[in-house]
Structures are given as structure tokens and as C-alpha cells.
């Protein structure tokens with residue numbers, strides 16, 4: 001289900017383009033170029049630009065050619081949190097399939113327009129070191145030490161008992 005949805009999104013990415021308005025001035029839009037996050041965690045990043053315009057519209061899309069706002073995609077709709085002016089975006093509960101380029105598009109009330117170069121988000125698996133129960137590693141050594149101690153103590157008690165028995169008889 002999720003995989004097929006992503007395929008649809010990718011096709012949309014390849015076929016649609018962010019259409020530029022007729023008379024616009026280029027706005028420099030900045031966003032982090034790369035971000036590495038672990039599966040299940042969330043990623044927060046910003047889009048920034050300088051304008052004198054008090055009004056602007058900002059949207060985040062999946063790959064820079066897509067037109068659809070990220071939060072409108074089914075696979076993302078419940079996982080995208082946008083800040084008050086949409087400048088800051090948080091994507092929660094990331095999976096490896098979310099490894100994608102996320103782009104910021106801005107249009108200002110002064111007719112300026114700009115696209116960020118995209119933030120490549122890399123979602124990597126959470127590597128857990130196997131904690132073996134018992135043998136091997138530190139716990140294994142501790143277990144062995146306890147076992148030796150137990151045997152030594154047992155032998156000592158047997159010897160002591162046999163001495164007592166001999167003395168009594």
C-alpha cells in the first residue's frame with residue numbers, strides 16, 4: 001500500500017513542474033542540503049529567505065518538481081507538522097522509504113519567487129547491538145565467575161564437613 005503510493009508520488013514528481021508566474025523576481029531560498037535521521041525519529045528543518053514583503057506563501061513538496069504540498073500526500077498527511085508561517089517543517093515517525101528530497105517553494109506579495117535546492121533527508125536503520133543473554137560478552141564472563149565461585153565454595157563446605165565428621169567419630 002505504502003510502496004504503491006510512493007510510486008504514484010514519484011511519477012508525479014517526474015511529470016509535474018512548479019510553474020513560475022509571469023513576471024517575478026528571483027528570491028534566494030535557503031534550506032539545509034542534507035539531514036540524516038534514524039528510523040522512527042522525526043526531522044525538523046527550516047526554509048529561510050529575506051524579503052521586505054509582509055506576506056508570502058510557502059509550500060513544501062516532495063522532490064523539487066512536484067506541485068502537491070507534502071501534507072496533501074496520503075503517506076505524509078498525518079506526519080507533517082508545519083510551523084506558524086510554514087517555514088519550519090517537522091516530519092515524524094520516519095521510515096527508510098522517507099529518504100527523499102524535500103523542497104521549499106516561496107512566493108511573496110511583492111512578486112518575488114524562489115525555490116530552495118531541496119533538503120535530502122536520509123533515513124537510516126536503528127542499529128541495535130545484540131545483547132546476548134548469558135554466554136559471551138561481559139555477562140557471560142560474570143556468569144562463569146559466579147559458577148567457579150559456587151564450585152569453590154561447595155568444595156570448601158564438603159571438606160569442612162568431612163573434617164567435622166572425622167573429628168566426631
Ligand SMILES: *[C@@H]1O[C@H](CO)[C@@H](O)[C@H](O)[C@H]1NC(C)=O
Nearest residue numbers: 028029030031115116117118
Ligand atoms: C542552489 O544550487 C545552485 C546550482 O547548484 C547554486 O548556484 C545556488 O547557489 C544554490 N542555492 C543555494 C541557496 O544554496
Ligand SMILES: *[C@@H]1O[C@H](CO)[C@@H](O)[C@H](O)[C@H]1NC(C)=O
Nearest residue numbers: 043044045046047087088089
Ligand atoms: C528554524 O527557525 C526558527 C526561527 O528562526 C528557529 O527558532 C528554529 O530553531 C529553527 N529550527 C531549526 C531546526 O533550525
Ligand SMILES: *[C@@H]1O[C@H](CO)[C@@H](O)[C@H](O)[C@H]1NC(C)=O
Nearest residue numbers: 002040079092093094095096
Ligand atoms: C510509525 O510508522 C510505522 C510504520 O512505518 C507504524 O507501524 C507505526 O504505528 C507508526 N507509529 C506512530 C507512533 O505513528
